[in-house]
Amino acid sequence: MTRLVTDQKTKKSNVTRFIIFMIIGLVTLFLLSVLFIAFGAEKLTIGEVFRGLFNYDKSVFKHIIVHDIRLPRLLADIMVGVSLAVAGAVMQGNTKNPMADSGIMGISAGSIFAIMIIMIFIPNVSRIERIVISCAGAGLATLLIYVFAMVGRRGATAERMVLAGMAISNLFSSVTTAVVLKTGMITQMMKYTAGSSANTIWLDIHISGPFFLAGVAIALIISRSLTVMNLGEDVSRGLGANVKITKTLSTVVVLVLSAIAVVIIGPVGYVGLMVPHIVRYFVGTDYRLVLPSCAVLGAVLVVFVDFLARLIIAPREFPVGILITMIGVPFFVFISRKQKSDTFAG
Helix, strand or coil, X not given: CHHHHHHHHXXXXXXXXXXXXXXXXHHHHHHHHHHHHHCCCXXXXXXXXXXXXXXXXXXXXXXXXXXXXXXXHHHHHHHHHHHHHHHHHHHHHHHCCCCCCCXXXXXXXXXXXXXXXXXXXXXXXXXXXXXHHHHHHHHXXXXXXXXXXXXXXXXXXXXXXXXXXXXXXXXXXXXXXXXXXXXXXXXXXXXXXXXXXXXXXXXXXXXXXXXXXXXXHXXXXXXXHXXXXXXXXXXXXXXXXXXXXXHHHHHHHHHHHXXXXXXXXXXXXXXXXXXXXXXXXXXXXXXXXXXHHHHHHHHHHHHHHHHHHHHHCCCCCCCHXXXXXXXXXXXXXXXXXXXXXXXXXX
């Protein structure tokens, strides 16, 4: 009885913190978005920003900057932040691996490899085809990771998954770099090797948007099942959860959202590792609270880092993928030292 009361108090406390977290996160994202659009090579006033957003006139140059250059880039950063953070949380819950991340595990590298190969043979491939191809590359990388991790008596433990993912990532990255240098496609592939949203246009947003919304929607739908799965597969089945369907949908979510992020901005690692760990510290392990919180914090992180990337060496830009990696590596080391078991309880 006492334990039940304690659990109810903890759940209520987590919900309260979730509400506070979401309010602070959304307000922060709004303020960052305004600053993101206002600052750059051409500085704009707050009034010019809102006029460009809500009273767009294509004959006014500053309106073009707001509506056609900075707004698509802002939306791209938000979509990528949400995609990577949600994909990371789903991957960690699905595999019970606290080190899971699409960048670390080599899934993004597989997407980039697939896009690079197709661009060599079919240079004029459409954006929708790039998304499909990116998903295929991510699927191939995922399959290889599981195959390599399961070799041996111990099977696919958390550490073996990470090591297999790193090996696959290095393999795909090395082959991609070699082919890019051999074919002389350095300029065309710069986005897919460093990570940048600088050249994002509205067409990228319109085409990627439906895939992005579908991936996030499925993740939210299976959020309760992911929470139950953390109690163990036997307990999950006893509570009526369909483990196979949940795992399948989780894999689809990870592949689609990771592929979307690669197509829009290129490789951006560690977002899917850092954000879920930070979120769980504040709102607990209920994925109905974790996933929305990850979406907001992921968006805030990528927008903030891209904002810094535009200011660090202005008027030039620092690749956002590299800057996030510089932040993520120390976090990865910290989590690696803290983790003492192969299992993941939330």
